[in-house]
Every structure is written in structure tokens, then in C-alpha cells.
Amino acid sequence: MRRKLAAGNWKMNGALAALSELDALQEAASGDAEVLICPPATLIASAAAKSGKVAIGGQDCHAAASGAHTGDISAPMLREAGATYVILGHSERRADHGETDAVVAAKTQAAWDARLIAIVCVGETLDDRERGKTLDVIGAQLAGSLPDDVTGANTVVAYEPVWAIGTGKVPTTDQIAEVHNFIRATLIQRFGNEIASAVRLLYGGSVKASNATQIFAVPDVDGALVGGASLKASDFAPIVDALNAA
Ligand code: PGA
Numbered sequence: 001m002r003r004k005l006a007a008g009n010w011k012m013n014g015a016l017a018a019l020s021e022l023d024a025l026q027e028a029a030s031g032d033a034e035v036l037i038c039p040p041a042t043l044i045a046s047a048a049a050k051s052g053k054v055a056i057g058g059q060d061c062h063a064a065a066s067g068a069h070t071g072d073i074s075a076p077m078l079r080e081a082g083a084t085y086v087i088l089g090h091s092e093r094r095a096d097h098g099e100t101d102a103v104v105a106a107k108t109q110a111a112w113d114a115r116l117i118a119i120v121c122v123g124e125t126l127d128d129r130e131r132g133k134t135l136d137v138i139g140a141q142l143a144g145s146l147p148d149d150v151t152g153a154n155t156v157v158a159y160e161p162v163w164a165i166g167t168g169k170v171p172t173t174d175q176i177a178e179v180h181n182f183i184r185a186t187l188i189q190r191f192g193n194e195i196a197s198a199v200r201l202l203y204g205g206s207v208k209a210s211n212a213t214q215i216f217a218v219p220d221v222d223g224a225l226v227g228g229a230s231l232k233a234s235d236f237a238p239i240v241d242a243l244n245a246a
Contacts, residue, residue, distance in 0.1 A: 002200050004033035005156060005223035006240045007119060008230025009059060009087060009204075014039050019047055022054050024233030029053035031244035033223065037230065038087055041073050048082020057085030057119070060093055063106035065113070075107075075114035085117045087225070089145050091162045101144025109147045112154050119156045119202070119225065120145050122183075126163035135182050142186050150191050152198020157183055158225040164205025166227060173218050176203055180220035209238035216246035 010018075022037065029035040030053060038057040039047050048056045062072040078086055088111065089104035104120060111118040122141040124134040138159070146155065159179050164170055171179075180201050187196035203215055204225030215221060223243055229235040 002152070002198060002222050004243050004246070005036060005200055005202060006033055006236070006243050007036040007057070007085070007087075007156075007158075007202060007223065007225045008038065008236055009090070009225055009227050010037065010039045010231060011059070011092070011227060012040060013231055014043055016043065016046060018231070019043065019050060021231070021233040021236075022047060022051055025054050025237055025240070026052050028233075028237035028240040028244075031240070033240060033243040035240055036085055038085065041078075041081075044078065044083050045081040051082070055084050056082055057087060058083045058116075059087050059090065061086050061088070061107055061111060061114075061116070063103065063110045065110065075110045075116050079114045079116055083116060085119060085156075086111045087119045087121065087158075089121045089141075091121060091123055091160060091165060095162075101141055104145040105147050108145065108155070109149075112147075112149065117154055117156060119158050121158045121160050121204070121225070123160040123162050123165075123205070129161070129163065134179065138179060138182065139186055142183065143190075146190075150187070150199065151195055152200070156200045156202060157187070158202040158204050159183060160204035160225060166206070168206050170206045170211055170215075173214060176215060176221065177218045180218065184220050207239060209235060209242065212239045212242035213246070216243055 036055040058078040061075040108118040124137045128137045200222040202225045207224045
């Protein structure tokens with residue numbers, strides 16, 4: 001069955017000294033759930049060298065393997081630095097860098113080509129939700145952001161409502177269940193039951209130790225993508241523990 005995944009997204013935070021957090025995560029990472037930290041690109045190689053039971057991932061990659069793309073990083077570079085995952089299509093990338101679904105799909109293909117597992121993010125804005133468009137928006141993002149060769153081994157889908165990221169606002173468990181159920185059904189329709197049933201679905205947006213147990217009890221939630229509460233092992237380890245206990 002699907003292996004649970006607790007993924008930490010450090011965003012643009014963390015210096016070399018922060019890698020001591022990886023030591024403090026080893027015990028929590030000894031359970032059944034997989035634990036992943038995605039630090040800034042500058043820390044990936046150092047993190048991978050001392051990551052122990054924690055997997056290391058990138059936060060973005062370019063769609064091309066190399067070339068004249070100043071400032072960008074390719075999927076093979078992430079892989080060589082020791083990453084095994086990459087987050088793609090995070091709402092901050094979509095908003096700050098104008099990433100479209102087509103761009104996210106091209107990056108996902110590049111990640112697969114470099115043997116990275118893609119964590120493809122989707123999620124509605126508050127305006128989308130208030131207009132009753134949540135499922136339409138997520139359906140379109142899934143259709144456009146996922147290439148055809150999705151498998152449970154190469155792709156994770158993260159549902160991250162934009163209005164819940166870094167705000168302390170969390171959807172109700174019914175709202176999370178509705179969207180996760182919809183994502184699973186959409187994947188089944190496109191990829192068939194066997195493949196779709198193997199793809200892990202993460203919830204992300206203001207996950208904390210205090211709400212993790214409740215969120216992990218929601219059907220079709222296979223783990224979390226955690227921002228702020230992944231920066232310190234003292235905050236993240238209890239979330240991993242809650243996932244192991246779920
Ligand atoms: P947050 O971020 O946990 O700080 O809300 C989640 C994310 O953006 O992945």
C-alpha cells in the first residue's frame with residue numbers, strides 16, 4: 001500500500017547551521033512513514049551528505065536538463081547533489097514566477113527523466129473557493145500539470161489551498177476529504193485504478209502538531225507537505241510521530 005510521507009518545505013529559509021535539525025529528526029524518521037526535507041538548493045548537497053534516514057528534495061527544477069538559463073537549476077543537478085524528490089508547481093512558484101500548468105508538466109517530465117519523484121502541488125485560492133470553483137480549479141490543474149506517465153513511484157500530489165499556506169487557517173476535515181476524494185477519483189479516471197491507487201496524496205497548509213492527528217485521520221490523506229512547522233525538528237518530529245500513529 002501507499003507509504004505515508006511527511007515532507008518538509010523549508011522554502012527560502014535555512015543556513016548550514018540548520019542542518020543540525022536533520023540529526024534531531026532521525027528518531028522520528030525511524031518509523032514506517034517516509035520523512036523528507038526540501039531545503040534551499042544551496043544546502044541540498046550538504047544535507048544529503050548527513051541526511052541519514054531523512055530523504056532530501058529540491059523545491060523546483062527547470063524543464064531543461066542544461067543550457068542558457070541563468071539562475072536556474074536542473075533536475076539532473078538536484079539528483080547529483082543527492083535529492084530524490086522535487087516539489088513542483090508550489091503556489092508560491094505559480095504566483096511569483098508565473099508558472100503555468102504546462103510549465104509544471106514539463107518540469108515534472110524533467111524530474112522523472114532525472115529519476116526524481118515529483119511532488120506536484122495544486123490548490124485553490126480563497127476567491128476560487130468562495131465562488132464555488134474549488135474542484136473545477138483543481139481538476140484543471142491536475143489535467144494540465146500531470147504528464148501521461150504518472151505512477152505511484154514517480155509522483156506525489158499535494159493539495160495545498162493557497163489561503164491555508166502560512167496563514168494558520170486550515171480547511172475543515174470535510175473540506176480536505178472532499179478535495180482528496182476528488183483528486184483520487186480524477187486520477188482513477190485518467191490513469192486507471194491500479195496506478196491512481198498507488199499515488200500518495202499529501203495535504204499542505206498550516207499543518208502543525210496540534211492539528212496533524214485530525215488531518216491524518218481523513219481518508220485519502222497519505223501525509224503532509226509542511227512549511228513553517230518543518231523548520232525546527234522540535235515542531236516537525238511530532239507531526240511525523242502523528243503520521244506514524246495514524
Ligand atoms: P505552511 O506551508 O505549512 O507554512 O502553511 C505549507 C507549504 O507551503 O508547503
